[in-house]
Amino acid sequence: MGGEPEGAVMDRRYETICIIKADIGEAEIKAIVTKSSELIVRESGIVNTVDEWGRRRLAYPIQKKHDGYYVLFDYNSGPAASKELERSLKINEDVVRQQTVKLDTEYVAPAPEPEKVEEPVAAAAPATEAAPAEKTEAPAKEETPAKATEAPAEEKTETVEAETTKETDKTEEGGADG
Numbered sequence: 440m441g442g443e444p445e446g447a448v449m450d451r452r453y454e455t456i457c458i459i460k461a462d463i464g465e466a467e468i469k470a471i472v473t474k475s476s477e478l479i480v481r482e483s484g485i486v487n488t489v490d491e492w493g494r495r496r497l498a499y500p501i502q503k504k505h506d507g508y509y510v511l512f513d514y515n516s517g518p519a520a521s522k523e524l525e526r527s528l529k530i531n532e533d534v535v536r537q538q539t540v541k542l543d544t545e546y547v548a549p550a551p552e553p554e555k556v557e558e559p560v561a562a563a564a565p566a567t568e569a570a571p572a573e574k575t576e577a578p579a580k581e582e583t584p585a586k587a588t589e590a591p592a593e594e595k596t597e598t599v600e601a602e603t604t605k606e607t608d609k610t611e612e613g614g615a616d617g
Contacts, residue, residue, distance in 0.1 A: 450485070450515045452544065457528050457537035458507035461494045467533060468508050475512060475524060482523055484516025501535050 457475075459468055476486050492509035501507070512524070521539050528537040 452515050452542040453521045455512045455539040458535045460533050461506040461508045463533050479514050479520050482520030484514050484520040487513040
């Protein structure tokens, strides 16, 4: 491999989703999730997130079951850890399905939400006074083009009404002749 030293394994980002039988107890489900997370760490991996989606309806029955408990593992590790996790999930009778996907992107932890800082009331007052002055200028600029566009529309309406009146008069005359 290009510039990598021999024996060095680059950590890769993986996602493994598994469907656990929903009819087993909550304690057993938590045990499977914990065991899988510990396996990743034991194999020199880093667990980024474990999303438990909960009990959901399956798209089609699997082993005569219609519901499953979905869990998504997002982790960074070498290939050995992902293979060991897959092997562990395959031999567990309570896991209905599992799938591992290698992602091309690096994990970026979600940024914490910034704390809202409330400004003092005295500092906010001048800002509100300046804002209406800006707003009054903007509509003044918009009114001029609006008036220009309104005038032809009124003229068009009068023209249409006049043509309609002429057509009505013609039909009345034609009806009297015939």
